[in-house]
Amino acid sequence: MAALVLRGVRPYGEAPVDLVVAEGQIVEHAQAGRGYGEVIDADGLIALPGLVDLHAHLREPGKEDAETVLTGSQAAALGGFTAVHAMANTDPVADTAGVVEQVWRLGQRAGLVDVRPVGAVTVGLAGRQLAELGAMAASAASVRVFSDDGQCVFDPLVMRRALEYVRAFDGVIAQHAQEPRLTEGAQMNESVLSGQLGLTGWPAVAEESIIARDVLLAGHTGSRLHVCHVSTAGSVEVIRWAKARGIDVTAEVTPHHLVLTDELVRGYDPLFKVNPPLRSAEDVQALRQGLADGTIDAVATDHAPHAKEAKDCEWSAAAFGMIGLETALSVVIETMVFPGLLDWHGVGDRMSASPARIGRVHGQGQGLDVGAGANVCIVDPQARWEADPALMASKSQNTPYAGRSLPGKVVHVLHAGRPTVLDGRLA
Amino acid sequence: MRHLLSAADLGHDEAVMVMDTASQFGSIADRTVKKLPTLRGRTVVNLFYEDSTRTRISFELAAKRLSADVINFAAKGSSVAKGESLKDTALTLEAMGADAVVIRHGSSGAPHRLAHAGWISGSVINAGDGTHEHPTQALLDAYTMRKALCGGKGDLAGLRVAIVGDILHSRVARSNVLLLRTLGADVTLVAPPTLLPHGVQAWPCRTSMHLDDVLGEVDAIMMLRVQSERMQDSYFPTAHEYSQRYGLDASRLARLADRAIVLHPGPMNRGMEISAVVADSGRAVMVDQVTNGVIVRMAVLYLLLGARGPRDVRPDADMPVSA
Structure with missing residues (x-):
């Protein structure tokens, strides 16, 4: 395979080099203009390690009208990702080796990103009986992240057992923290606004109380815990406390919780209906701060495609979720980089190295040094673009950013040394 | 409009x-x-x-x-x-x-x-x-109050209105708070804390957890329907206790000002939020509503x-x- 040269690129925004790639690896940082091989012009653009998403819903099998592993992979590649975790709440549920292997093979066939299936913690996401976690770990899909996402592993005994059991194969339980009794019928963040709009509230304490319980369980059992889509200031505090105690907990935040607030619910447009719900401006600030100081380890999209009819209806009938793979990096640039909360090394850590480490994803998140796997995202941070759902690769159009101007355009992406995106288009 | x-x-x-x-x-x-x-x-x-x-x-x-x-x-x-x-x-x-x-x-x-x-x-x-x-319920309530208490003209400036009951689940209460405030009335919401919405402090009204505290200082009192099933969700212990603490009965009616009227958006739970004696009394204006x-x-x-x-x-x- 001939060498590729990313000409004049600035790794993490530093001085320009020619990044030379061969045999799926970064082999040289040559002086700009001097690298030898097939040239991809990246003059002045910023190189980041290929992004890794810990949390996406690719909907296949079962909801192929909303997304497939192929279209989800395309959206991911265009968003700068080189690895994506596919959540288990498919139909059938990814609670057996057979289903996770199927999803993994579909990812291999698409060939655009590493599709890492997430296994369900419990059979059918029902929260009662452990799924065959070991079989999924030992399968061709090598599952390491287990989650009932969409449902909380609520039974404290089942949660304890799951946390303990996956230690045998270095797995992690990724908890969707939502106290079910406190969120019966919940429609939006519990706030002054929910009272005014007459929508049943989803109180912050329903998230925080589960996280508090889980970090104590993880501490007690010496297990590893990952918290999905942290959405409240109180959750950040609990996780900060747990980390200070030495508990092995990691956490993710979604791009939309870094930028959108519950004020958007005022118009009852279900595009803004998501679980956990959009919170207050104070929560948004606390999440940004938590991501900046490392309390929150990773940005994860919670990309949740839905067919048109699931959003083209009244609020309470609508599905929860919004797509996010193609806008994630832009939102992080707007909310974290431009305000000075994260530099480009920080972005590389929160969107590549940390999620790869949490998910035990081999060959990803290795950075841009010589010898690292050639997973590279090249971004033009100054370019602005207008989010247009009709132009997105995702099969669904439920983006909350339609018509919004976003900074940062993904220009080129290399996955395992092969271009998947060139000049902003699928290669 | x-x-x-x-x-x-x-x-x-x-x-x-x-x-x-x-x-x-x-x-x-x-x-x-x-x-x-x-x-x-x-x-x-x-x-x-x-x-x-x-x-x-x-x-x-x-x-x-x-x-x-x-x-x-x-x-x-x-x-x-x-x-x-x-x-x-x-x-x-x-x-x-x-x-x-x-x-x-x-x-x-x-x-x-x-x-x-x-x-x-x-x-x-x-x-x-x-x-x-x-909103049209709030308009008919305001109209009824204006006719009975304000000479059938103008707004409701200075009128004191209590709305009692399941505020949390009540669309009638939300519309009434907004409209009555617009028309210059002073509104007090009365309910057990479990049936007051989160963030009600930000609403343009006062709140009270004690019906007996507000009886003497209102011109109109609106009793909301309370579904007895709410006790299944622990909003209150029993229908009996709710009725004792927040129901409008004859003895409480007697403590209202002489000209005060009683409203109810219907349908009524007689014996729950309102006693039959009150519902059938001359103070009740449900038929006018x-x-x-x-x-x-x-x-x-x-x-x-x-x-x-x-x-x-x-x-x-x-x-x-x-x-």
Whole structure:
């Protein structure tokens, strides 16, 4: 395979080099203009390690009208990702080796990103009986992240057992923290606004109380815990406390919780209906701060495609979720980089190295040094673009950013040394 | 004004105008021939996703007295029961030429969605949505208070009103707080803390957890229906305890000011939030509320539709403006 040269690129925004790639690896940082091989012009653009998403819903099998592993992979590649975790709440549920292997093979066939299936913690996401976690770990899909996402592993005994059991194969339980009794019928963040709009509230304490319980369980059992889509200031505090105690907990935040607030619910447009719900401006600030100081380890999209009819209806009938793979990096640039909360090394850590480490994803998140796997995202941070759902690769159009101007355009992406995106288009 | 979705859609002068207009229609209601030709040729659809005979027939009568054609579209026994979406139902009504859709829906915000999603071009009137609002109920309540306590003119400045009961789940309370405040009244919400909404401190009213504390200082007291099933969700221990602490009985009635009136949006749970003695007393104005409901809804239909030409004259004159 001939060498590729990313000409004049600035790794993490530093001085320009020619990044030379061969045999799926970064082999040289040559002086700009001097690298030898097939040239991809990246003059002045910023190189980041290929992004890794810990949390996406690719909907296949079962909801192929909303997304497939192929279209989800395309959206991911265009968003700068080189690895994506596919959540288990498919139909059938990814609670057996057979289903996770199927999803993994579909990812291999698409060939655009590493599709890492997430296994369900419990059979059918029902929260009662452990799924065959070991079989999924030992399968061709090598599952390491287990989650009932969409449902909380609520039974404290089942949660304890799951946390303990996956230690045998270095797995992690990724908890969707939502106290079910406190969120019966919940429609939006519990706030002054929910009272005014007459929508049943989803109180912050329903998230925080589960996280508090889980970090104590993880501490007690010496297990590893990952918290999905942290959405409240109180959750950040609990996780900060747990980390200070030495508990092995990691956490993710979604791009939309870094930028959108519950004020958007005022118009009852279900595009803004998501679980956990959009919170207050104070929560948004606390999440940004938590991501900046490392309390929150990773940005994860919670990309949740839905067919048109699931959003083209009244609020309470609508599905929860919004797509996010193609806008994630832009939102992080707007909310974290431009305000000075994260530099480009920080972005590389929160969107590549940390999620790869949490998910035990081999060959990803290795950075841009010589010898690292050639997973590279090249971004033009100054370019602005207008989010247009009709132009997105995702099969669904439920983006909350339609018509919004976003900074940062993904220009080129290399996955395992092969271009998947060139000049902003699928290669 | 194009739609009536929330009591907050009405400014002070508009709300007074609705009541003044209703007052004029009230004089017609006393005639032998009660019908006006105002909305002849216009079509009003009552789109009811919840059973509510009293609200539906009130709107139906109001539209008919203005000579509009009225279609009752009940979710039960229609294609809705088979799972047709709100959107498809709306498109159907639009294709049939509805000038106004009066909607009752269990989902908060459904009328807002109907008005602003671009599905229909006619006016939307919220006849109660989920636990959100019921603006025409607030208008008829305000009208009833104005007639009984304020000489039937102007606004409600200085009037002291208590709203008692399940505020949390009450669309009537939300609309009343907004409208009564607009009209200058002082509102106190009375309920056990479990039945007050989160963030109620930010509402333009006071709150109290003790009915006995407010009885002596109100001109009107509105008792809300409390479903005894709420005790299954631990909102209160038993219906008996609720009634003891928050029910309006004869002894509490005796402590009201002499001129104070008792309202209830109905249907009443006699023996729960209101005793039969109170419900049947001369202080209770529930029958007036029903009478006033018709003329207030006539006024709303007239002001939304009468001022605009028939829809086929200006089909795209003013498409909904999205919020």
